[in-house]
Amino acid sequence: MPTPVKLPSRPSARWRQGGPAPLHALPQLIDTRPDARGEIAAGLLAESAAIAPKYLYDALGSRLFEAITELPEYYLTRTEASILARSIPEIAATVGRGCTLIDLGAGNCEKAASLFGTLRPAQYVAVDIAEDMLGHAINGLRQSWPGIEMLGLAQDFSSELTLPPRVRAQRRLLFYPGSSIGNFVPGDALRLLTLIRSRCGNDGKLLIGVDLVKDAAVLEAAYDDALGVTAAFNLNVLNHVNRLLGADFAVADWIHRALFDRSLRRIEMHLEARRDLVVTWPGGQREFRGSERIHTENSYKFDLPDLAALLKRAGFERVSTWTDDRRWFAVCLASA
Ligand code: AVJ
Numbered sequence: 393m394p395t396p397v398k399l400p401s402r403p404s405a406r407w408r409q410g411g412p413a414p415l416h417a418l419p420q421l422i423d424t425r426p427d428a429r430g431e432i433a434a435g436l437l438a439e440s441a442a443i444a445p446k447y448l449y450d451a452l453g454s455r456l457f458e459a460i461t462e463l464p465e466y467y468l469t470r471t472e473a474s475i476l477a478r479s480i481p482e483i484a485a486t487v488g489r490g491c492t493l494i495d496l497g498a499g500n501c502e503k504a505a506s507l508f509g510t511l512r513p514a515q516y517v518a519v520d521i522a523e524d525m526l527g528h529a530i531n532g533l534r535q536s537w538p539g540i541e542m543l544g545l546a547q548d549f550s551s552e553l554t555l556p557p558r559v560r561a562q563r564r565l566l567f568y569p570g571s572s573i574g575n576f577v578p579g580d581a582l583r584l585l586t587l588i589r590s591r592c593g594n595d596g597k598l599l600i601g602v603d604l605v606k607d608a609a610v611l612e613a614a615y616d617d618a619l620g621v622t623a624a625f626n627l628n629v630l631n632h633v634n635r636l637l638g639a640d641f642a643v644a645d646w647i648h649r650a651l652f653d654r655s656l657r658r659i660e661m662h663l664e665a666r667r668d669l670v671v672t673w674p675g676g677q678r679e680f681r682g683s684e685r686i687h688t689e690n691s692y693k694f695d696l697p698d699l700a701a702l703l704k705r706a707g708f709e710r711v712s713t714w715t716d717d718r719r720w721f722a723v724c725l726a727s728a
Contacts, residue, residue, distance in 0.1 A: 421527050422556060423546040428636050436639075436671070436678050436686075443629055445575050445661075445689040446548060449522040450632040456625040458500060463621055465613040468571055471721040472601045473506070476569075479714040480510045483725055486712075487597060490514040492560045496549055496568045496588070497521075501529035503569050508537055517559050519545045550576070553587055564596035571603035571721070574658070574692040578702075581692070585706035589728065598708060598726045605693040606720055608652040615650035615659045615691065623648035626661050629688055639673035649685065652693075661689040696722060 428447070435442045449457065461469035489512040495504040498518035508516075516533070520526045523546035530544045543558060566588050573581050588598055615622055626648045630641035646663040653660060662685040670679050680686075694702075699722065700711050708726035715722045 421523065421530070421544040421546060423523060432633055432637050433673065433676050436633075436673075437676065440687060441678065441680070441685070442687040443633060446521050446550070447632050447636070448625060448629050448688065449520075449525075450628070450635070451522070451524045453625060453628050453632060454499060454522045454525045456621060456628060459621050460617070460625060463614075463617045463619065465617045466622075467610070467614060467720060468603050471716050471718075472569060472571075472723060473503070475601075475714050475716055475721060475723045476503075476507065479723060479725075480507055483599065484510045484512070486725065487511065487565050488563070491563045491565045492517065494555070494559070494564055494566045494591070495519060496553075496566060497570065497572045498526060498529065498544075500525055501533055504567055505533055505537075507567075508540065511565075513540055513565070515541045515543075515560055517543045517545065517555070519547050519549050519553070521546065521548050550580070550584060553591055555591060561593050562595060564592055566592060566596065566598045567600075568598065569601040569723075571601055571691070573600065574603060574694070575690060576692070577690065578692070582702060582705055585702065585708075589707040592728050594728060596728055598703075599723070600703075600726065601721065601723045602694045602699055603691070603721055604715070604719060605657055605695050608654065610720075611652045611659055611693065612650060615661060616648065620648075622650065622661075626650075626663060626688055630663070637673045639671055641671055642669075645669055646686075657693050659689075659691040659693070660687065661691070662687050694722070699724065 432443065432447065435444060460466050491511065491513050492515040493504060493511065493513040494517045495501065496519050498504060498520045499522065501518050504516065518526055518530055526544045526546060530542050534542055547554065568588065576584055592598060627643050627646060630643050630646065633639050634641050645666050647666060649662040649664050651660055664685045665680040665682055667682045668680065670677055696713060703711050703724065703726045709728060711724050711726045713722055713724045
């Protein structure tokens with residue numbers, strides 16, 4: 393029998409917000425993340441074990457991901473930044489000053505902040521499942537941009553995208569950069585984009601960045617770098633699961649794997665057991681054979697025609713696209 397551990401209790405959904413309050417007294421961080429334990433246990437007990445990629449982002453995982461974005465092999469972040477730097481004047485001219493910028497998966501908010509000077513939003517809403525990073529980032533940004541009203545939402549927007557009444561309904565620009573849409577299998581990606589479209593209102597737009605299909609060696613190096621930072625990022629999910637579920641994963645028992653599946657057009661990240669072992673948690677356990685894997689992430693790669701088709705199916709009408717010279721990454725502005 394596993395030793396019972398004390399688990400943090402979390403109400404299933406909560407608005408850290410009472411009735412009407414003066415604007416200055418409202419919280420800057422609203423947390424509605426659901427309880428994770430049931431979902432994680434179900435994933436571990438599935439015939440092909442899986443842990444959802446959102447659990448990669450505890451405090452350390454968020455910092456490891458930041459480190460990944462600086463690796464020579466991980467071209468995505470800097471390629472997207474260079475495309476945005478070139479296209480943002482045109483985007484800003486289309487969107488106009490004073491929009492409400494809604495940042496989906498804001499992380500350290502750096503990408504969105506790099507657009508503030510040109511875009512001049514009136515309101516900035518940062519949504520992310522990683523609450524620790526969000527609070528810090530927003531506090532920092534407030535100092536530098538006192539003219540922009542800011543709000544953080546700790547939310548798993550893959551299951552809900554609930555925008556409180558303080559978020560203005562008009563002139564929204566939803567920002568979904570970094571190819572994060574690639575974490576979703578095609579049906580879920582379409583569902584999420586349709587949800588995003590519904591949050592755009594009748595005059596809103598979506599600015600999205602996606603990674604494009606390319607040479608397997610380039611892709612695999614980006615997800616299995618020489619320094620081992622991506623390996624640490626992947627393995628760290630086990631520490632997070634140990635805390636969330638009270639499980640007893642030993643990180644040293646697992647190996648990081650990242651492979652491109654060209655027919656499915658996705659990088660898959662897995663953790664592979666080094667030997668036969670048993671993992672236990674309060675109320676459950678799972679046996680793994682040596683070399684058995686836990687699937688931790690899909691990272692889909694797109695081509696431009698499919699991407700435009702996907703955005704249209706989600707309800708966007710006009711789509712403008714910018715890419716880099718190598719056509720490794722694309723940024724799209726899609727309007728309702
Ligand atoms: C943040 C989901 C876009 O898939 O490239 C980086 C996460 N995983 N290295 C990606 C990630 C491994 C990243 N996204």
